[in-house]
Structure formats: C-alpha cells, structure tokens
Amino acid sequence: MILFENVSKTYPGSHEALSNVSFHLHRGDMAFLTGHSGAGKSTLLKLIALIERTTRGQILIGGQNLAGVTKRKIPYFRRNIGIIFQDHRLLLDRTVFDNVALPLIIAGLDYREITRKVRAALDKVNLLNKEKQLPATLSTGEQQRVGIARAVVNKPPVLLADEPTGNLDPELSEEIMKMFEQFNQVGVTVLIASHDLELIKRMQHRTLVLGKGKLIAQFPEEDS
C-alpha cells in the first residue's frame, strides 16, 4: 500500500532531512516509525500526505505514483488519508463537533449521516460530553483526541499519525493505540510516528527506525 523507493528529501537551504529511504507497507499493515528528534519522521509522513514533494526517488500509495498527482488532484487524494498531526491543527473558532464533522462536510455527506458518524467517532475517543465546546477550552490531551476523531471519522484506507500520544498519559496512550489496532484489524493501513519506545515494544508491530534521515533499522527484518 505504501511503497518508498530510494526516497530523499532536501529542504531548501538545509541538509538532507531524508536520504535514500526504501520500505514497503502492505495493505492492512500497521507500523511504527521512530527515531531521535529531527530524524525525519514528520518529513516522511508529510511526503505521503503530499504536504512536501520528494527530491529524489518515488512513492507509490495504493499503486498510484505520487509524482503523478497534480496540484488539482491533491484534495481528492488527501480525502483517502487520515492524518493526525503532532500539533492537532483544530479550527479554533468551531466547536469540537464541527471540527470532527469537517472531513464529512467536505465530502458532501448529508446532515443526518454526518451527525451519526461524528458522534460515533467522538464516542471512541471518550469526548462525547465535550462536543459543543471550543478547542481552546480543552486540555491538550483532549485536543489531541479530537484530532484523532477527525482523522478517523470518514474511515480512510490509510491512517497516518504523528506522535498521537505525545500529550497523553500512559493509560490513555495505550487505549488510543488499541484503537488504532482496531482500525487496522478492519483493513486500514496504519503508520504511526512515536517516541514512546516502551509502548512500541509492547505493541509488537513492525517498526522502522530513522536516524539522521536514514532508515537505520527495521524490526522485524523485511523480506521485501
């Protein structure tokens, strides 16, 4: 589902943030991405979501070469990828409900369907009682959970998460990770960047380790 072939990324006026990274995640895989601060984890996820373009090499998502996705097609492409951002990125002037509903409104669903799906997603992250509040009145962990609800509300085939549990206590972190596993079990391909090595170890999923932009280790070893 997610195929990286010798991908490099150099930001203008900066050294290489990713260099020559290759790996393959199959449909329905779940994997962790880890590495030191500044290793290139967010960069890798941004390349998949077409927030940045590769400098060299190519990426195929669901068989589609990302080099072929023109600017006009990007929105439609992104609707198939749920992204959880490191800095949640909620709309501060809309309620929790409206924030989570946004992907559905963009997709053009009708009102009743939207309500049903948003409620279901909020229920999963334990925030149904806060649906009418504005994001600024939530704790950081609650904001992060709203971001998770928004990413999964339209059941995208690919789910990317950048440090989804950085602001959550260990108990809640584990719960959220379990939730990702449930998604994975219904066929969603999941890739999670995380620092929480303890948790990753316990979860026993495929793990990619980045170091200074290079893929320096994989557990378990890939046969490719």
Place this chain on the structure above:
Amino acid sequence: MILFENVSKTYPGSHEALSNVSFHLHRGDMAFLTGHSGAGKSTLLKLIALIERTTRGQILIGGQNLAGVTKRKIPYFRRNIGIIFQDHRLLLDRTVFDNVALPLIIAGLDYREITRKVRAALDKVNLLNKEKQLPATLSTGEQQRVGIARAVVNKPPVLLADEPTGNLDPELSEEIMKMFEQFNQVGVTVLIASHDLELIKRMQHRTLVLGKGKLIAQFPEEDS
C-alpha cells in the same frame, strides 16, 4: 516560593478543573506534576502565571499574593517566571535567535548582552546551528527546545514547564530534564507537568499527582 491554599478553579460553563488544591514548594525546590489527561495540570500552571485567576483560595509566589497583582502589573510579574508551553508558542515569522531573544528585548537589555545570552541558551539545548532558521522549518522536538531556551534565557527565579518532553525521544528527554536539574541546583524553583512516569520515577524529585482536579497524592509526603 509557590504556595497554594485551598485553590479551586471553575471555568465558566464547565465543571471544576481544580478543586481545593493546597501545597507548598520551597525556594529552590524541584517538583513534578502529573495526572491523567484533563486532570488540571495545565490549569494549575496557568494560575501561577496569571493566565487564569483562581475561583477560590489563594496563591502566594515568593510571598506575593497573586490576588494583589493587578492587570497592569502582570507583565512585570511574568518576567520573573519562565514558562515552557505545551504547544511551544513561538513567533512563526521570526528566526530562532529572535524568538529566544524576545524576553531580553522586552527587559531592555543591550544588543551585545542579548547576543551573548541567546547563544548560551541555544547552546544548552543543542540548537546553535539553527539560530537563523524560522520555527516552521524545525522539527517539533527542535521547536520545543527553542521554547525551553526562551524560558531560561533570562534566568528567572521560577521555571514552569508544561509537558516539556512530550515530543522528544527518551534520550533527549533525559538530557532536558538534567538541564532543569542544573537550573534547580543554582537556586531556580522548578515545576514540571509531565506524563512520563518512568522518567519521573527515575529522577526522584517531589511529585504531585492530580486526578480530576484534586491533589490525590504526593511523593514524598509533605510535612508542611
């Protein structure tokens, strides 16, 4: 240095975020604040920095009752408190150097002194080579470190940190915590909100545990 006496905080249109919290941190103490997501950690720190006002009870910082700090005096009060925010809060249109220099510019120091102090602070968080970059071109961990540098650059007598290592890898987290310990050793009173229970346990400092707005445990027990 930091004295809470039966402090409660109720946000308008919300239940009690803090209820009846009392504790005392002496000058030169270092303490951790922990608890589940939404327990009230950030609220407690905000009360100290006068971002929010208490609903009941009183807070004394360095012997000064916060109820007596009028709106006009708040800026001068805040200059004595270094705050590291959960969402770093950097100025996006200024370089790393300018961001860290801000507290010194506000205090009215002259240029040479500013340069010297900013360089020293950036060196401590290992970001001297990125001083000319804009925050948007940094990884989240790097942004968090810029926030730390800004909080400590003018050597405030009180340092508050809200989840300072949430986006850092374990190694770097430990380094940063060591840095806080160094500050503490030169007399700075440090209070850190964190989820990283493992790290807290290892550090062996005083720990306050919040649960649903209440102070439910303290290690070691306070004699007061």
Place this chain on the structure above:
Amino acid sequence: MRRGRTKKPEHASRKMQNTSSRRPGLIALIKNYFLRHMQVMFYSIGQLSRTPFSSLMTSAVIGIALALPSAFFTLLDNVQTLSLGWDGNAQISLFMKYNVSNSDAQKLATKLRMRQEVKLTRFISREQALEEFRTHSGFGDVLDVLEKNPLPAVIVVVPATTLDTPDQIETLLTSLKNIPEVDLAQLDLEWVKRLHALLETAQRGITILAVLLGLSVLLVVGNTIRLGIENRRDEIVITKLIGATNRFIRRPFLYTGIWYGLIGGLLAWSAVFTTMMLLKAPVNRLADLYYSQFTLSLPGLENALLLVFSGALLGLAGSWIAVGRHLQDIEPT
C-alpha cells in the same frame, strides 16, 4: 464543472479501492449543490454577525467608497437637467424690422413655433424689450431721455433638441434670416461654447474621480478580503490538509465579500440620501434666486437597488480577486 467535481473523488477512491462509493443521481447532486451553497451563505452571515462591530466597520469602509461616486453621479445628473431645463440649449434671437408691429411679430412667433426644428418661441414686445433693458442694463434712466422707443420686438427661438450639431442649427439660422420681417438673426453661440466648456470640465473632473473611486472600492474590498484570508490562514491550511478543494475554501470568502458589499451598498445609499436631503434646502434657495423651477431630485428606490446590487457585485469581484491571488500562496507545511 459540477460533474467534474464529483467524478474526481470517485476516480481517486477507485484507485484506493475505497469501499464507500455511493453514486447519487443527478437531481440529488444538484439539490445537494444548492443546499451546500445555502449552508455556506447562512454560515457566512452567522460569522459576520458574531463580530458585528468589525463587520459593520468593514461594510462602512466599502459603503463610503461606494457612496462617493454615486453621490457625484447623482449631482452630475442634477446638474445636467439643470443646464438643460434652466437655460435651454442654444437660442436664436430674431430682431424684427423696426416697422413690424407687435401683433405681426406675435403672429410670426406663433407660426414659427409650428415648425419641426423649433422647440419653443418666446415673444418679447417692443415695450417688454424696453422694460427688460431698463431693469437689466443699468442704463434705465438714460432711456427716459429718448422720446421714442428705439427697440424693436424680438422673438427668441429655441431650436428643437433633435438639432444637436452646429450644422443643423446653422441651417435653421439661415432659414430664419430669410424671413422678410426679420431684420437680424443672432445665434447665442457664446453661451453654447461656455456650456460645453463647463460641462467638459465637470465631466473630466468627475471621470477622474469615478476612476479613483472605483479603484478605491476594489482596493478596499480586495484589501479587506485579503486581510480576512490572512486572518484565516490556519483555517485554510487545515481544511486543505483534510482534503478541501480550492472551490470549497473559496466559497465562504465569496459569500462574505457579497455580504460586505450588500451592506456597504445599503450604507452608501443612506449616505447619498442623507447628503441630498441636506443639500436640498440651499440648492432650492439658489434656484429661487435664479427664478428657476429646478429642485434637487433625490435618489429613488431603483437607485438603492442599483447601489446594493453593484455593491454585492463589487464585493464578489474584490473577494474573487483576493482569494484567487492568495489561496495559491497558502499551502500547508
């Protein structure tokens, strides 16, 4: 357009083998389209009314920018009726031969009025001529010295408004000259020249003003929307990240522009109306002094509709330009 929009996501989702590929009918699509527009429309009203003061301020800026040209055009309109109705166009004075009696001259005047090229005639008897001369020239008492009235009767001929080139008027003049009773036919060319010069100046001045003001309306609307877009940069970035098309993001801004323009148009209309009301009294006093029937005409309802409509149109145009320019620049990082 509409088909393209719905086709692409399906195309993309087929590649990703998305399971939820409903295929709604055309009517449902159109209904959905309008429904969504209505939603955005009401959403944008809601947003504006949440910050009533600043919305009103923005509208007021647009309103003033709209009010000025419209006030000027109303005034110009008034001046044009004034210069027509008050002093007439060019006029020809026919001096009768000295031996033509008042009654013959009057008959001639009536006859001339029948001609197609003539709009109206005014008969001035020999006695009236003397009286007019006495009151207006300042030489009144001097005339008492004369024992006989030295002045002939005069017929003032106002050419029909259909004669608008100097040539046509020249032809009329020649034909009038050839009337036996007429001693002298004099065209008041001086006056025509002056009027033209005056109107030319006024028109040039007002054209420059209109250009300046039109520019300012566009600038104000564009600038306001631009700053509005800057203000909602985060929102735009986030919705782009979630998969919103430019069209989706643009829509609320366009509606906001329309609302600003509409309200601005209303404010402009009331400003123009108030101005005209305040000017009415002194203008009427002025007209009275000139023995003129002229009264300042107030802008009517169709004027209000025009202002509101053009306000909305300008608001839409300004926001369209601003959104087009700036939406491209705002990309998530």
Place this chain on the structure above:
Amino acid sequence: MRRGRTKKPEHASRKMQNTSSRRPGLIALIKNYFLRHMQVMFYSIGQLSRTPFSSLMTSAVIGIALALPSAFFTLLDNVQTLSLGWDGNAQISLFMKYNVSNSDAQKLATKLRMRQEVKLTRFISREQALEEFRTHSGFGDVLDVLEKNPLPAVIVVVPATTLDTPDQIETLLTSLKNIPEVDLAQLDLEWVKRLHALLETAQRGITILAVLLGLSVLLVVGNTIRLGIENRRDEIVITKLIGATNRFIRRPFLYTGIWYGLIGGLLAWSAVFTTMMLLKAPVNRLADLYYSQFTLSLPGLENALLLVFSGALLGLAGSWIAVGRHLQDIEPT
C-alpha cells in the same frame, strides 16, 4: 512615564529577590529609550517591505481616502480665488449725469480710488459704454438709428474687502450717491446674493464630503490596523505571556500606522497633483471663454508636506484607537 516603566520591574523583582538588578543612570535610560524606538521604527519598515504588495495596497487605500478631501479643498480654494478675482465682490455702478464730460468723470474716478472704503474703480467712457452695449446687448444695429450717444459715462466702484457687512456697503452707497456729478448709484445686490447662495451650497456640500471622507480615512486606517492586529493575535498573546507590557506591544503597530499614513499621504499628493494637471487644460479653456486671467493653481510643496504629515498623524491616530480597543481583548488562555 519613563520612570514608571523602569520602576515597576525593579519593584516586582525585588519582591522576587531577583539577583540581576542593575541600576543604569538616567542618561543611559533615555539613550536606551530612543534606541529602542529607532529599532522598532526600522523593524516596522522591514516588516512592511517584506510584503511590499500588500503594504502598498493598504497605503493606497489610505492614499485615496486622503486624496479626495484634499482634491476637494484644492478645488474649493481655486473656486474661491475665482469668485473673488474674477468678478470681484459686490460692485457699485455710478452713472454720471448726462452733462458730465469724460475727463471730469475720469478725474472723479481717480479721486474716488483714493478713498479708504474703495478697493478700485473702473472708468467707462461714454464711447466705451456705447461699444460695450453694442457688442453685449444684441441691440447693436438699433443704436445706429440714433444720431446722438444716449449713454452717460460710468464709474464702477469696487468696495474694499474690509467692508463685508451689507450695512457698511450701504453707507458707502449713500455717500457716493451724494456726489454732485453722480446721477444714479446702483448696487449690484443681486449678484452678491447669488454668489452667497452659490458659495453656501458649495460649502455645505464640501463640508458633508469632508466629514464623510475624514470618517473614511479613520475607518480605513483603523480597520486596516484592526485586521493587522487580528492577524498578529498569536504574536501578541505570546509576547504578553513573556511579560511584554501593552506599551511594548503597541509600539510596532503605531509605527506601522505611521508608515501606512506617510506613504498614503505621498500617494494622495501625487493623485491630487495628477488630477489637477489633467484638469488644467479644460479649466484654462473655460477661463479664456470668460476673458478671465484665472488659471488653476497646482498644489505646491507645502501642500505635499501637509498631506504627508496629516497622513502620518491619521495613521497614528487610527492605529492608536484600533490598538487601544483590541489589545485589551487579546489575553492569553
């Protein structure tokens, strides 16, 4: 003010027993104060020049808002010199007795000019009177019938500008009437009334305009700065959190307002200058038709300075109001 600012932090820090309490001298403090202002000034220029297009657009909006009143006042100025220099104020026509010779009348004219209440006199000989009458009245040919010139000499007396009440003019009129050579003294009161009515209308119109436009300048500047503040809400919150005073936060906005106003003033001046240049030709043609020496005077350098200065002042005022209103509302959460 300055003392207050430096005293408070020390006060606060003493309570907190801050170790770094240097106590710089007064001169150093003043030097520091100006240095910091200079820094902010250049910083705000830098910020504006980083987004040249949008800065220019904002300035242009302000410029147009400034250009309009100034263009109107320049025009009004011109119209006032016009109505004074061209047609004079009220004027009194003295008709000589029929037996007064040209040379006697001329002497009288010279004598009258010496009087304090008289600004100037114009002598019209009997022959000139006849000539003027012939060309202007349209009755030229009629006069050939007369064997003798029926017209007396005339002295036109323009009262000194110091006589501005109707009473004073009336007094002058009576004294002139009593001169033995004078047959008739006639005050052109009609003309005075008309001029007053005209100027009254113009003034009322322009006052309304000036109020509207002054309002629009303030609205535009205020609105722009308001949106600018909204745009930098995050920045304000963050600097407040770090301990910046309202004064510190306000400063760059005020400088930004000043810069907008300055550039807007420059743009306004060039707009007014261009407009006047474009109007010069037709106005001169108009003046020629009226045998007038009048030429449109262009706005000079002091006008430019005034515009730039008032632009800067308005920019400062607008941003001061906007910052004052909105800085209070933006508090960190």
